[in-house]
Amino acid sequence: MAASQAEVAQRAGVSTATVSRALRGLPRVSETTRARIVDAARELGYVASPAASQLATGRTRTVGVVVPFVDRWFFGRVIAGAEAVLREAGFNLLLYSVGDENGRARFFEEMPLRGRVDAVLLLALPLTPGEFERLSELGVPLAAVGLDEQGMGCVRIDDAAGAKTAMRHLATLGHRDIAFIGGGTGTPLGFRAPVERRAAYFAVRRCLAVDDDPEFDLDGGFTLNGGQAAMTRLLSARRLPTAVFAASDEMAFGALRAIRRSGLHVPRDISLIGFDDHEMADLLDLTTIAQPVVQQGQAAGRMLITQLTGETTEPEAVVVPTELIIRGTTAPPTTSTTRSPAVTTPHGEQVSNLPAC
Amino acid sequence: MAASQAEVAQRAGVSTATVSRALRGLPRVSETTRARIVDAARELGYVASPAASQLATGRTRTVGVVVPFVDRWFFGRVIAGAEAVLREAGFNLLLYSVGDENGRARFFEEMPLRGRVDAVLLLALPLTPGEFERLSELGVPLAAVGLDEQGMGCVRIDDAAGAKTAMRHLATLGHRDIAFIGGGTGTPLGFRAPVERRAAYFAVRRCLAVDDDPEFDLDGGFTLNGGQAAMTRLLSARRLPTAVFAASDEMAFGALRAIRRSGLHVPRDISLIGFDDHEMADLLDLTTIAQPVVQQGQAAGRMLITQLTGETTEPEAVVVPTELIIRGTTAPPTTSTTRSPAVTTPHGEQVSNLPAC
DNA sequence: CTGAAAGCGCTAACAT
DNA sequence: ATGTTAGCGCTTTCAG
Numbered sequence: 001m002a003a004s005q006a007e008v009a010q011r012a013g014v015s016t017a018t019v020s021r022a023l024r025g026l027p028r029v030s031e032t033t034r035a036r037i038v039d040a041a042r043e044l045g046y047v048a049s050p051a052a053s054q055l056a057t058g059r060t061r062t063v064g065v066v067v068p069f070v071d072r073w074f075f076g077r078v079i080a081g082a083e084a085v086l087r088e089a090g091f092n093l094l095l096y097s098v099g100d101e102n103g104r105a106r107f108f109e110e111m112p113l114r115g116r117v118d119a120v121l122l123l124a125l126p127l128t129p130g131e132f133e134r135l136s137e138l139g140v141p142l143a144a145v146g147l148d149e150q151g152m153g154c155v156r157i158d159d160a161a162g163a164k165t166a167m168r169h170l171a172t173l174g175h176r177d178i179a180f181i182g183g184g185t186g187t188p189l190g191f192r193a194p195v196e197r198r199a200a201y202f203a204v205r206r207c208l209a210v211d212d213d214p215e216f217d218l219d220g221g222f223t224l225n226g227g228q229a230a231m232t233r234l235l236s237a238r239r240l241p242t243a244v245f246a247a248s249d250e251m252a253f254g255a256l257r258a259i260r261r262s263g264l265h266v267p268r269d270i271s272l273i274g275f276d277d278h279e280m281a282d283l284l285d286l287t288t289i290a291q292p293v294v295q296q297g298q299a300a301g302r303m304l305i306t307q308l309t310g311e312t313t314e315p316e317a318v319v320v321p322t323e324l325i326i327r328g329t330t331a332p333p334t335t336s337t338t339r340s341p342a343v344t345t346p347h348g349e350q351v352s353n354l355p356a357c
Numbered sequence: 358m359a360a361s362q363a364e365v366a367q368r369a370g371v372s373t374a375t376v377s378r379a380l381r382g383l384p385r386v387s388e389t390t391r392a393r394i395v396d397a398a399r400e401l402g403y404v405a406s407p408a409a410s411q412l413a414t415g416r417t418r419t420v421g422v423v424v425p426f427v428d429r430w431f432f433g434r435v436i437a438g439a440e441a442v443l444r445e446a447g448f449n450l451l452l453y454s455v456g457d458e459n460g461r462a463r464f465f466e467e468m469p470l471r472g473r474v475d476a477v478l479l480l481a482l483p484l485t486p487g488e489f490e491r492l493s494e495l496g497v498p499l500a501a502v503g504l505d506e507q508g509m510g511c512v513r514i515d516d517a518a519g520a521k522t523a524m525r526h527l528a529t530l531g532h533r534d535i536a537f538i539g540g541g542t543g544t545p546l547g548f549r550a551p552v553e554r555r556a557a558y559f560a561v562r563r564c565l566a567v568d569d570d571p572e573f574d575l576d577g578g579f580t581l582n583g584g585q586a587a588m589t590r591l592l593s594a595r596r597l598p599t600a601v602f603a604a605s606d607e608m609a610f611g612a613l614r615a616i617r618r619s620g621l622h623v624p625r626d627i628s629l630i631g632f633d634d635h636e637m638a639d640l641l642d643l644t645t646i647a648q649p650v651v652q653q654g655q656a657a658g659r660m661l662i663t664q665l666t667g668e669t670t671e672p673e674a675v676v677v678p679t680e681l682i683i684r685g686t687t688a689p690p691t692t693s694t695t696r697s698p699a700v701t702t703p704h705g706e707q708v709s710n711l712p713a714c
Numbered sequence: 715c716t717g718a719a720a721g722c723g724c725t726a727a728c729a730t
Numbered sequence: 731a732t733g734t735t736a737g738c739g740c741t742t743t744c745a746g
Contacts, residue, residue: 049412070440071430080427083427084456093452094451095440097444112449224637283611
């Protein structure tokens with residue numbers, strides 16, 4: 001069916017070794033024979049069998065991408081970014097979606113990537129020492145997005161700083177009664193963004209000298225519906241916050257819906273800030289913390305390419321910046337509960353005497 | 358590094374041939390030796406080299422998935438569905454994102470999937486005869502989602518019927534001045550959903566005896582921003598429609614934003630219906646035509662598995678049903694322009710004497 | 715039920 | 731610059 005290297009060799013009147021060299025652009029082949037071989041190959045429609053060259057060289061020209069979910073906005077974008085640069089460099093993408101605890105266990109047990117990839121890109125999955133060990137046994141370069149792991153290239157945002165910025169934005173507007181919708185801190189998948197964003201929430205609260213309030217610490221499971229449910233719970237509580245910080249835009253969307261359904265208005269009655277700058281955030285006029293998503297995928301992809309193309313560069317850890325995007329869901333609290341005199345800036349923000357949090 | 362079959366054979370005191378049979382569950386191996394071999398393999402952590410068995414058998418245990426974009430809601434979901442069933446059946450996924458005209462050309466020219474996959478799943482990419490030919494040369498089973506191609510398993514919705522339902526819903530409510538936001542009919546990628554949905558729009562118009570109106574036929578490029586831009590154009594036209602049919606929810610979201618920005622209200626001033634039942638549709642209370650997305654991916658995946666596991670079933674064409682989801686963005690026109698007496702049903706729909714469109 | 719041996723199609727030393 | 735010759739690690743007749 002498909003032409004073999006031997007046929008090309010015969011047609012060009014050379015040995016298979018020369019064909020191999022010529023077609024891979026290696027030196028030690030005269031230009032004239034190379035041209036002859038290239039012609040013969042084209043005429044025969046020859047393409048080297050990946051399996052054979054893989055067996056001979058050990059290289060697969062494939063990168064494994066391990067992701068919790070393919071069908072979430074964030075991951076889809078990161079994959080797209082990584083795919084673009086890897087494809088450009090001639091690599092294929094082997095996709096593995098871990099999904100849940102079960103799938104994760106299976107992945108690390110069976111290691112379906114073993115012998116199939118030259119490198120692995122990990123998305124947002126913090127590894128247990130055992131898992132890291134298993135992955136290392138593959139003996140290929142590793143990189144990750146949304147992780148801060150030793151021994152592999154990592155590109156991520158500073159979740160703590162981003163969350164702090166969100167909280168400071170609310171505080172600057174004059175808010176003190178701020179609720180948090182996060183969640184997933186106890187999930188088996190163990191993402192770190194949820195944990196860090198929540199920690200920052202508490203840190204800023206304390207810095208503002210506001211007592212902890214368990215009723216203001218909600219679990220929205222990082223989903224739209226979860227965010228809505230959490231907000232609904234919040235709205236039926238004894239005391240209402242003047243602002244809500246949702247640790248992801250999707251949860252903020254859900255919260256938005258719950259607030260509207262309750263007849264309240266954003267930001268008049270409650271301010272709301274999200275995190276991620278989801279593609280829908282602009283549409284819903286949601287104030288949020290933006291992070292570059294596609295770029296993180298690209299950066300991680302490039303790291304792997306660098307590792308793969310010989311230069312034994314030390315795996316680096318890149319932190320990309322987040323940015324506060326002020327839209328229409330945040331404003332100063334109407335029932336002025338600010339504890340210090342505040343003036344309004346041209347941007348409509350109140351400047352209160354914030355402690356240096 | 359990794360244990361080889363020979364080592365297992367030696368440890369179990371048999372030949373590599375027997376190891377091969379035993380580990381793959383083939384017959385003609387006594388249970389006692391099989392057990393011994395399995396033990397030896399486990400102790401050595403042996404896993405067969407994919408490259409080697411691939412070279413020997415020609416099978417890759419991998420399915421190629423060719424998709425226009427990874428980072429669109431629809432495709433992400435379909436991939437997730439397909440991945441689940443294929444993974445379950447022991448197949449890996451090789452992802453190829455075609456993206457644009459350029460990437461598409463490269464894909465069909467280089468055929469990076471050649472020799473790397475046992476089957477190919479195509480998403481929403483109608484093929485030119487030449488492309489189909491190239492793909493067929495791979496000599497592997499083909500399946501598609503969102504296509505109606507001869508010679509491969511296809512699973513899709515009836516776009517025409519769905520669009521007709523959307524239009525009839527508006528017509529039943531009493532709307533006659535209905536605009537359409539679609540687009541991409543001229544895109545090089547040549548998806549068919551845009552074309553069919555638009556054709557149905559015109560068909561129902563004519564059936565309602567409403568003259569064609571070029572000003573009501575907008576291009577929203579199947580993106581959120583495009584939808585917004587199209588709606589903005591529409592709002593600045595001489596004559597306003599009482600309803601808008603957006604061929605995708607994402608464009609409907611954009612339209613929604615444009616309408617709100619203009620100070621008009623949905624559905625009081627303008628009714629709006631979308632298509633797809635995007636995850637955000639419920640949040641935005643958008644009336645739409647729902648289609649099963651994950652299920653289409655699963656169905657296509659199963660088709661491939663069937664083809665692959667011997668049963669030489671004829672590639673079938675499955676059409677899954679769509680469903681009208683009535684939410685809050687559609688209502689009877691306020692300025693009653695109905696041409697026939699209408700009564701209101703318990704569901705709030707007006708029943709007008711619709712011609713049988 | 716098991717083993718010997720011949721590939722699968724390519725690459726990489728080593729010769730020439 | 732080119733050819734020879736071993737593998738790479740598994741599968742699969744074909745014998746036994």
